[in-house]
């Protein structure tokens with residue numbers, strides 16, 4: 001798999017290790033930042049470097065690849081278009097050609113941001129209409145994969161949350177918790193709706209898709225579609241933090257560089273039926289996060 005140092009990537013490696021009996025090749029850019037370093041092979045791989053990718057494919061000839069590496073900073077994609085395009089689009093085109101050569105099943109990650117957010121929650125066959133450069137590159141990559149004729153599954157997901165080993169990544173849950181603990185005021189959007197997804201739940205669906213050769217697009221997210229402001233309030237309540245530091249703000253007031261879809265959310269029936277996907281509720285997910293934070297700090 002690619003991007004194994006990332007939030008989803010780490011959970012996929014742990015999920016594969018727990019299954020057992022699978023030859024796992026974890027790849028990411030630079031050194032391996034996972035705490036567990038046994039039970040799998042790690043390769044330093046920059047997926048924007050074609051020759052590096054060709055070398056790793058040639059060495060291992062994988063039966064399946066999960067592509068979790070991506071340029072995920074949506075606002076930075078607006079100003080760093082070339083870097084975003086190279087990683088989210090050009091590297092996917094290279095990956096597709098290598099999958100064709102080695103008859104590898106490709107499991108690729110995409111996003112709710114391919115939709116414009118005027119009509120959520122979305123089904124797999126609803127029509128995308130990306131509103132930002134990040135979303136455009138993710139949608140273009142989907143189209144390359146769909147037209148390729150290789151064996152593929154695309155899993156679209158929404159706001160992933162969870163804890164990584166090296167604390168290198170934040171997300172809505174950790175950001176809220178840490179900011180409120182430090183008595184910092186946070187601005188939470190009151191007019192965008194999302195269905196947050198526990199990283200472990202998504203990782204399980206990716207593994208299922210890889211091992212069972214799942215075909216087509218799958219919507220994979222938590223079940224609860226909530227306003228981002230309410231997500232932040234729930235996190236504050238769960239961790240018993242002071243909500244007076246939460247400042248509601250509209251998308252217009254926040255004026256982020258990349259346009260975001262107002263209401264996404266997914267109909268997840270297909271993933272439930274075909275990927276054995278049974279997501280935690282948001283409160284159950286927060287309990288998972290709490291437990292992991294306790295073990296990281298011990």
Ligand SMILES: NC(=O)c1ccc[n+]([C@@H]2O[C@H](COP(=O)([O-])OP(=O)(O)OC[C@H]3O[C@@H](n4cnc5c(N)ncnc54)[C@H](OP(=O)(O)O)[C@@H]3O)[C@@H](O)[C@H]2O)c1
Nearest residue numbers: 003005006007008029046047069070072109111157159160
């Ligand atoms: N996070 C979300 O809320 C969200 C929502 C919808 C869809 N998605 C999609 O879900 C997937 C996984 O997201 P995530 O949150 O797990 O992302 P993430 O934590 O940012 O992980 C991405 C990983 O890719 C690695 N990477 C970056 N450039 C690379 C390169 N050139 N070659 C190889 N690896 C590279 C990163 O390395 P470093 O750690 O060294 O930077 C990082 O470990 C992505 O496709 C994303 O678009 C995410």
